[in-house]
Amino acid sequence: MKVVSVINHKGGVGKTTLTSNLGAGLAARGKKVLLIDLDSQASLTVSFFTQAEWQTDLVPDRTIKNWFEGLRGEGPDSMSSLIAKPERVSAYLTHTGGFLDLISAHRDLSEVDTALAAQLLLDPEHYLAAHRRLREGLQEKAFADYDVTLIDCAPNFGLIAKNAVAASDMLLIPTRPDYLSINGIDSLGRKVQAFAQEYNEQLGEAGDPGAPLGRPPAAVVFTMVQLHDNQPIESQRSYISRVSGLGVPTFQTTVRDSKAVYGPAPEYGVPVILAGTGRALTRELRDLVSEMVAHLDEVAS
Numbered sequence: 001m002k003v004v005s006v007i008n009h010k011g012g013v014g015k016t017t018l019t020s021n022l023g024a025g026l027a028a029r030g031k032k033v034l035l036i037d038l039d040s041q042a043s044l045t046v047s048f049f050t051q052a053e054w055q056t057d058l059v060p061d062r063t064i065k066n067w068f069e070g071l072r073g074e075g076p077d078s079m080s081s082l083i084a085k086p087e088r089v090s091a092y093l094t095h096t097g098g099f100l101d102l103i104s105a106h107r108d109l110s111e112v113d114t115a116l117a118a119q120l121l122l123d124p125e126h127y128l129a130a131h132r133r134l135r136e137g138l139q140e141k142a143f144a145d146y147d148v149t150l151i152d153c154a155p156n157f158g159l160i161a162k163n164a165v166a167a168s169d170m171l172l173i174p175t176r177p178d179y180l181s182i183n184g185i186d187s188l189g190r191k192v193q194a195f196a197q198e199y200n201e202q203l204g205e206a207g208d209p210g211a212p213l214g215r216p217p218a219a220v221v222f223t224m225v226q227l228h229d230n231q232p233i234e235s236q237r238s239y240i241s242r243v244s245g246l247g248v249p250t251f252q253t254t255v256r257d258s259k260a261v262y263g264p265a266p267e268y269g270v271p272v273i274l275a276g277t278g279r280a281l282t283r284e285l286r287d288l289v290s291e292m293v294a295h296l297d298e299v300a301s
């Protein structure tokens with residue numbers, strides 16, 4: 001199984017739209033896909049489940065929050081017990097050979113993140129356990145059946161986001177072609193590098209036999225792109241060209257800015273790539289999935 005974190009500590013870059021459509025698109029190609037929502041806003045979760053389903057069936061004891069609470073001696077014995085199947089999207093995947101499952105977010109995730117970080121200040125010897133909690137959960141036998149896990153991260157770089165990085169084979173960075181978003185790529189890279197160094201130092205000091213943490217390969221996807229004559233507008237093209245100077249691979253396919261199409265999709269529980277709303281959008285999303293498959297093939301297991 002390949003694990004990909006969709007991450008950018010700048011918000012408003014279309015992260016959830018990208019995650020939901022990539023996940024559904026991969027499942028439509030016969031892949032067995034798991035989505036994990038690590039954002040307390042729970043936008044990915046409510047893109048597949050209604051608010052009522054989420055609150056009634058998942059929030060009480062079937063969210064990723066429960067797994068992180070296990071660090072305090074609470075929560076389930078297995079992370080796989082938190083998996084839920086979004087029925088509305090499953091109906092579109094019946095004849096594909098693939099499927100899509102999800103582990104839900106919880107509104108209190110940000111509070112859990114803060115509490116665990118504070119606990120580490122008092123008990124620094126638990127650093128490794130706290131930062132590889134997600135990775136160890138994904139090593140359960142039940143997850144071996146999945147081809148890919150996509151993790152939708154919150155727009156920060158707290159302890160839970162670091163868990164996602166520690167679990168990942170690849171980082172996918174959705175980025176608007178504008179000044180603030182481009183600067184965020186370099187900032188994120190420095191934070192990931194610093195975290196890997198800190199993690200490995202803790203590994204050495206503890207004499208832990210676990211594998212050292214490397215910096216996962218990353219790729220940028222430009223989102224919310226404004227087009228003119230099927231090309232990004234001039235001001236955005238200049239920012240797109242700047243990214244090549246950072247040495248980070250970029251997807252050739254971009255995701256256009258289309259609030260009229262992407263905005264209503266979560267209400268129906270079916271991503272645009274499956275619902276077929278807007279031919280041009282659907283075509284570019286399928287091209288994006290093709291590039292994603294190529295990137296996954298290049299990532300070492």
